[in-house]
Amino acid sequence: MIGEGGEAVEYRGRGAAEFDLPSVLAQLDGQDPSEQLAAVRRIRSVIEEHERPAACVPTVPKLRSLLERTDVDFHEEIATCLAELAVEAPSDVAPSTGTIAAVAVERADQPVARELLRCLAAVAAERPAVVGDHTAAIVSVLEQRRGYDRHGLRILAHVSRRRPEEIVQAVSVLTEALKTNPTENGRPVLRAFSRLARSGTTVPSLEFVEHAVDLVDHDETPLRYDAIGCLGDVAAQDPAAVESVCDDLAVALSCADPDTRATAAVTLARVAAERQTAINPVRSQLLGLLTDDHAHVRANACAALGHGRVDAAATRLASLEREDPSAIVRDRAGWALEQLS
Numbered sequence: 001m002i003g004e005g006g007e008a009v010e011y012r013g014r015g016a017a018e019f020d021l022p023s024v025l026a027q028l029d030g031q032d033p034s035e036q037l038a039a040v041r042r043i044r045s046v047i048e049e050h051e052r053p054a055a056c057v058p059t060v061p062k063l064r065s066l067l068e069r070t071d072v073d074f075h076e077e078i079a080t081c082l083a084e085l086a087v088e089a090p091s092d093v094a095p096s097t098g099t100i101a102a103v104a105v106e107r108a109d110q111p112v113a114r115e116l117l118r119c120l121a122a123v124a125a126e127r128p129a130v131v132g133d134h135t136a137a138i139v140s141v142l143e144q145r146r147g148y149d150r151h152g153l154r155i156l157a158h159v160s161r162r163r164p165e166e167i168v169q170a171v172s173v174l175t176e177a178l179k180t181n182p183t184e185n186g187r188p189v190l191r192a193f194s195r196l197a198r199s200g201t202t203v204p205s206l207e208f209v210e211h212a213v214d215l216v217d218h219d220e221t222p223l224r225y226d227a228i229g230c231l232g233d234v235a236a237q238d239p240a241a242v243e244s245v246c247d248d249l250a251v252a253l254s255c256a257d258p259d260t261r262a263t264a265a266v267t268l269a270r271v272a273a274e275r276q277t278a279i280n281p282v283r284s285q286l287l288g289l290l291t292d293d294h295a296h297v298r299a300n301a302c303a304a305l306g307h308g309r310v311d312a313a314a315t316r317l318a319s320l321e322r323e324d325p326s327a328i329v330r331d332r333a334g335w336a337l338e339q340l341s
Helices: 014-018 021-029 033-048 053-068 075-088 090-106 112-126 128-132 135-144 150-162 164-180 182-198 208-213 221-237 239-243 246-253 258-272 276-291 295-307 311-323 327-340
Strands: none
Touching: 021 033, 021 053, 033 053, 033 075, 053 075, 053 090, 075 090, 075 112, 090 112, 090 128, 090 135, 112 128, 112 135, 112 150, 128 135, 128 150, 135 150, 135 164, 150 164, 150 182, 164 182, 164 208, 182 208, 182 221, 208 221, 221 239, 221 246, 221 258, 239 258, 239 276, 246 258, 246 276, 258 276, 258 295, 276 295, 276 311, 295 311, 295 327, 311 327
16 A cells, blocks of 8 residues: 555554554553453454454453453453454463363353353364363363353363373263264264273273264264264274174165275274174175275275184185285285184
């Protein structure tokens, strides 16, 4: 933009030009609630207009202190600002995690708790280990908010990436969330359970397995993948926990989506590695998958039949070992034949 005299003039949005950080910080530091509210609303206005949210990041410590105050009645607006700033600069909000979690517990039955969970979810997405220290507090909030706030469930899913052992204390609330609304809650819950299973940590209850099975033929592909994958991760650690539901995977083996068929075959292979007879209810379908159009499906079917010591597969496996165009299928077929000998 060209100003008077031909000099270049830098354009600054109205909100950016009007945002006086020292003044706002002073207002937040004051003792007049009306001035503090005005400052919070100014911060929120700048953030929501997407003008210069980064300019508001230095206000985080002041907002955190204000959030702890019991003599103000605008906690939800403070929490909204912190949540938006956590999206913009999660590492800057991370040091306030303890305070945010504590206030969420104190006000779990109030609307502000939802915004605080949203804030923690944004921090957990980038700094899961930091939020993991406060898993007990998050579980406490979710237990009081039986709507199973999706932000709270996402927090636990994020925490499970770096601190899966912390999810043990959330097993009950996660299981109930999966049971209550599997479509809405399924993906973060199943991912948390998958990571917990892969960690080798002892899980106090495996009730979630029966709820995961209900989703193996879900119309929503990502949810279906997560459900079957979760069962596979559990089976890798505790095959007996999945043995009783192997016949329920028959529908996944018949799915039109090849990745669903392949993933289901992997899950069955993991169970059969310790419980050979577990795949008996789906033997015919696994045999049929040896002629599947997709190599990864054929390969995984070979693994399942090999682990299950299915002698009826010998002739077909020998043919695949000699003639299949895919090297991995030939290799898996040869391995499976060795298990039968």
